[in-house]
Amino acid sequence: xxxxxxxxxxxxxxxxxxxxxxxxHRAQAGTPIxxxxxxxxxxxxxxxxxxxxxxxxxxxxxxxWLLYHLDRAPAWKSKVxxxxxxxxxxxxxxxxxxxxxxxxxxxxRLLAVEGDELRIVDVDILDGTPLLDIKPYVPxxxxxxxARAGWFDESTSRAGIADGxxxxxxxxxxxxx
Amino acid sequence: xxxxxxxxxxxxxxxxxxxxxxxxHRAQAGTPIxxxxxxxxxxxxxxxxxxxxxxxxxxxxxxxWLLYHLDRAPAWKSKVxxxxxxxxxxxxxxxxxxxxxxxxxxxxRLLAVEGDELRIVDVDILDGTPLLDIKPYVPxxxxxxxARAGWFDESTSRAGIADGxxxxxxxxxxxxx
Numbered sequence: 001x002x003x004x005x006x007x008x009x010x011x012x013x014x015x016x017x018x019x020x021x022x023x024x025h026r027a028q029a030g031t032p033i034x035x036x037x038x039x040x041x042x043x044x045x046x047x048x049x050x051x052x053x054x055x056x057x058x059x060x061x062x063x064x065w066l067l068y069h070l071d072r073a074p075a076w077k078s079k080v081x082x083x084x085x086x087x088x089x090x091x092x093x094x095x096x097x098x099x100x101x102x103x104x105x106x107x108x109r110l111l112a113v114e115g116d117e118l119r120i121v122d123v124d125i126l127d128g129t130p131l132l133d134i135k136p137y138v139p140x141x142x143x144x145x146x147a148r149a150g151w152f153d154e155s156t157s158r159a160g161i162a163d164g165x166x167x168x169x170x171x172x173x174x175x176x177x
Numbered sequence: 178x179x180x181x182x183x184x185x186x187x188x189x190x191x192x193x194x195x196x197x198x199x200x201x202h203r204a205q206a207g208t209p210i211x212x213x214x215x216x217x218x219x220x221x222x223x224x225x226x227x228x229x230x231x232x233x234x235x236x237x238x239x240x241x242w243l244l245y246h247l248d249r250a251p252a253w254k255s256k257v258x259x260x261x262x263x264x265x266x267x268x269x270x271x272x273x274x275x276x277x278x279x280x281x282x283x284x285x286r287l288l289a290v291e292g293d294e295l296r297i298v299d300v301d302i303l304d305g306t307p308l309l310d311i312k313p314y315v316p317x318x319x320x321x322x323x324a325r326a327g328w329f330d331e332s333t334s335r336a337g338i339a340d341g342x343x344x345x346x347x348x349x350x351x352x353x354x
Binding site: 012013014015016017018034035036050051053054055056057058059060061062063064065067069078079089090091092093094095099100101103105107130132133134135136137138139140141142143144145146147148149150151152153 | 193194211232234236237238239240241242256269270276278307312314317319323324326330
């Protein structure tokens with residue numbers, strides 16, 4: 001097995017926020033870790049002006065994928081103890097925030113598209129999170145209900161509310177309340 | 178409705194590739210548009226050395242999400258005619274490549290983890306694509322088989338192989354074959 005070194009020629013990839021996600025979750029501790037644990041929690045997405053026209057036809061979808069910058073995640077770690085387990089797992093076998101490229105991904109329910117604003121529910125995202133992309137949830141592409149799920153299938157914990165274990169970002173202060 | 182202007186203070190978000198995706202798809206024309214249309218198509222992921230330890234525990238998952246940079250997508254467009262439809266749709270109501278932040282997302286089947294290499298199948302990704310993140314596919318989080326899917330539910334086309342409509346990137350030459 002040849003270990004391929006990082007290719008500096010690939011270079012950095014630069015993205016820009018296309019909007020902001022507004023939610024009742026002000027600090028990581030107490031925030032649901034996935035939409036499945038956030039049922040009924042409402043929020044909204046403000047989409048910046050240049051991108052509002054691209055929201056056409058979205059209202060027909062019951063769910064949408066939000067891709068966003070986990071802007072308060074701490075520096076990345078190779079191993080973490082995920083919220084639903086008691087032992088360390090490889091980071092890529094988890095959905096935990098301290099990722100090399102901290103991109104979050106949530107399939108939230110879409111209630112309405114009102115101009116530049118999406119009203120959403122089942123929201124597991126911190127307030128003020130920068131939005132990177134919106135994609136329609138298409139069951140034909142995205143739903144694999146029977147897929148085997150490794151350690152998750154063995155875990156008995158379904159305590160899907162975060163404590164503060166992934167808090168503490170060098171770049172951004174946590175709310176003080 | 179107040180249109181919120183882009184907040185320059187949010188700034189750019191910089192990511193770095195964590196690996197490279199190898200596939201038989203050399204040009205967009207002829208490439209399946211989703212894993213659902215790429216059943217049995219094999220490929221591999223080479224993960225760069227610093228990230229190999231984070232692959233622990235991944236092998237137990239039948240499917241994984243690959244998030245990647247659509248590095249050959251053309252400049253973003255507000256409206257596109259998606260492959261499975263005949264009329265223009267808002268970009269965010271499609272999975273088409275010309276997105277403001279060109280992040281692709283595929284739930285591929287994972288066959289094996291061998292050192293720094295993942296062997297995968299159901300691959301709809303162009304050869305040489307820079308990898309941004311790997312997440313486990315967890316049906317409890319990701320599978321919503323009954324979700325209403327807007328124009329997609331009305332579309333009768335299931336011709337899930339790309340033509341060249343989203344080719345032609347200013348930054349990168351298409352293979353000449």
